Amino acid sequence: MSPARVPVPEPPARTARQLREATSSALRRRRADDLNPLRRGLRLERVPDPCSFVLFGATGDLAHRKVMPAIYQLWRTNLLPAEFSLVAVARRPYTDEAFVAEVRASVEAHSRVQPIDEDAWAELAKRITYQQLDFGGDAGFDRLSKRLDELDAERGTAGNRLFYLATQPSQVTEIVHQLGRVGLDHELRGAGWRRVVVEKPFGRDYESARRLNHELAKVFRESQVYRIDHYLGKETVRNLLVFRFGNGIFEPVWNRSYVDHVQITVAESLGVESRGAFYEETGASRDILQNHLLQLMTLVAMEPPSSFHADALRDQKLQVLRAITTPDIEHVRHDVVRGQYGSGWVEGVAAAGYREEPEVDPESETETYVAGRFTIDDWRWSGVPFYLRAGKRLPKRATEIAIQFKEVPLPLFRDSNGDPAPNVLAMRIQPDEGIMLRFAAKVPGLGLDVRTVNMDFDYGTSFAVDSPDAYETLILDALLGDASLFTRADEVEAAWSVVTPIIEGWATMLAPRFPNYAAGTFGPEAADELMQRDGRRWRRI
Ligand SMILES: NC(=O)c1ccc[n+]([C@@H]2O[C@H](COP(=O)([O-])OP(=O)(O)OC[C@H]3O[C@@H](n4cnc5c(N)ncnc54)[C@H](OP(=O)(O)O)[C@@H]3O)[C@@H](O)[C@H]2O)c1
Known part of the structure; x- marks a missing residue:
């Protein structure tokens, strides 16, 4: 009709x-x-x-x-x-x-x-x-x-x-x-x-993403296709480029000589809400790792582009994705953790376990949490681990990139009171958007007490304008023909070639006993053990 x-x-x-x-x-x-x-x-x-x-x-x-x-x-x-x-x-x-x-x-x-x-x-x-x-x-x-x-x-x-x-x-x-x-x-x-x-999602794995790219290419040229990942439209994500390439002082220390490791967290306090059927088919690795987490990782790790032209930017991001060590089965077993939430309390409210959510199989093996250790095989980052994690029903909603720098070569203040910790540069993507630098400072007084303090930049208080929603930014860019914040066909495939071996590896292994973390906690113990093995720990968000 x-x-x-x-x-x-x-x-x-x-x-x-x-x-x-x-x-x-x-x-x-x-x-x-x-x-x-x-x-x-x-x-x-x-x-x-x-x-x-x-x-x-x-x-x-x-x-x-x-x-x-x-x-x-x-x-x-x-x-x-x-x-x-x-x-x-x-x-x-x-x-x-x-x-x-x-x-x-x-x-x-x-x-x-x-x-x-x-x-x-x-x-x-x-x-x-x-x-x-x-x-x-x-x-x-x-x-x-x-x-x-x-x-x-x-x-x-x-x-x-x-x-x-x-x-x-x-x-x-x-x-x-x-x-x-x-x-x-x-x-x-x-x-x-x-x-x-x-x-998004653009495909379910490497092969389906390739097929979809192929079908699109039968009708549209690549320059006509805008694959959206709304994280790239967020103000703080775009600011990451300005922060790195609009300031002279950070780039010289942005490499393996100074950086100990990088942590990227996408934490959600929500469960699957009304999208249980969708999530059953997706899971955290397809929903967040393949796109948002890997995109944030490329922006942290990429080389400076020669311009902000879409292809110049995307070429550099692609280099990073291609340089990420492809996970083999041993890597999947030891360096990637999956979890699924059981019932618990989130922000003072009782929350059902994932298997009790509407449209979810009561014996579901879908992961609502993923954490992994990744490395980039290039001169800048060789030997620097990137720890990525994403999960639902965590204690709070927060997305953050944290660069932890190496300890000073000679700990001169070893015998002072206090505990000077390594410098951390943390970029809060959402909420409370901002940037924080942690450094050691002397406590006022006659003694020599050293503490770590935070220097904080907060978007909300520094600029008296509201940030546009990511969809405003991206729709406007697409209408203007600026594809720099959209993912290119080869980029999407390269991201899938990192995540597909994980999904396929899991399919050949026994799943952990789910649920393995309670709603309202920061994920399964295995994720903490992953860090402890490297002598590190997750940041408290
Ligand atoms: N929802 C989100 O928060 C979210 C976030 C990120 C990405 N996405 C992605 O955005 C896309 C849309 O998601 P959604 O949640 O908005 O889906 P949705 O609520 O299910 O909406 C689907 C739309 O497609 C229309 N439709 C379905 N079959 C049709 C047909 N045969 N012919 C014509 N129209 C048809 C429906 O029209 P009728 O209602 O008239 O049937 C409806 O307008 C998905 O790819 C999803 O992964 C969604």
Whole structure:
């Protein structure tokens, strides 16, 4: 059944009056831009080209919680072009009005800036249309193609299209083939770019990721494909690049001569919530290790790129991924730990064990925790262990990168009171975003007491502006054609070639006796033993 379409207010061709209005609205927007710190500030000298944003899976969870609030926020801060249209695509029948009302409720619930700016919303709402379509049939894609052409004429979207696939991973191939069939992949000369954004997870292992890359490449060129890992859009992750390459004093010590080891933690206090079925198929290694943890590791370990051009950056990240020692079965047995939470208490609230969660097999062997010791075989990092860990139902939500430096060569203050510990540089990715440097200091007084103290930089107090949500950053970048924060085909495959041997190795071994950590604790004992064997311990987050 085709949805009843609410007529779009503007007539097909632009009249002189409309052109005048568009010009004065552009001027108004430009004036607003002058006051907009985002626009004046860091990097935005341009607004994306006129375009249609085609949101597949528009009625889904991700679209409602993340994508639409991000679009609204970009629109509200004048970061989208006036000639913009959003075509929402999903299976259920909706009128434009009904869809807009539903999205409005989600934006209200999830927007980071409240209350909703009514004028901005009214303008954005005019640009949203709903297109009912079943991915399995040709007819909907034929209609979509026609509709996009109409919008070019009605709204001046100039043939530019971004297809955002907020859909199940198994549906990516058929959508992409359909886009190819109706010619929506073809870029036109001079204007008319076509881009596709693909959500994570990208494949389940090395082979499936390769197959997916191959299917995408049958339709789109690599430069048209934007694989999203929303961690890369986080303000603090982007700041890591500025921290490393915008300051002269850290790079000289950023290597095996000075760094003892690196710890990267992605801790979640939540369990699987309503996504038990999804998690059963995924587990912590596919959900976090393959993408977020390895991406953070590449940003810490990469060589300076020659520019911030997307390929220059991604070439360097790829070198790191390729230099990570591929885990063999012995490595998997000794240096990688998996865990699954049992019942316990998290932040004062009783939490059920993983096997008691809805849609989870009561004998599930899916890991909700993974920790591993990895090494990078290159001159900079040879011999420096990188300890990565991620888990659900840990005591708190925190993502952190900690660089621990070597001890001083001669412990001059050995006999003083106190306990000077090695320097640590900790970058807090979320929450309480900031950077902390731990160093030794003399306690005031006549004696020679030495203590470690923290020098802290806190994003929230240092800058009086709110950080954009990662989806705002990434959607805007995709619209601008900047792929530097998106993963390239070879990068995704290289990351899978680190994680696949772990998953395959586990399949040949007996799983540990799950559950092996209680909800509200920092993971299984085996993870602590992994560190103790190396004479180290996990940082207390
Ligand atoms: N949700 C998150 O927090 C999150 C986070 C990171 C990544 N992701 C990724 O984002 C993607 C989407 O996740 P989600 O949680 O938003 O999924 P979801 O809630 O299940 O939404 C799926 C969407 O796809 C549409 N759809 C399904 N089958 C269709 C068909 N045959 N034809 C047309 N439309 C169809 C649904 O439309 P109808 O409702 O009309 O059937 C719905 O809009 C997944 O790849 C997921 O891994 C999600």
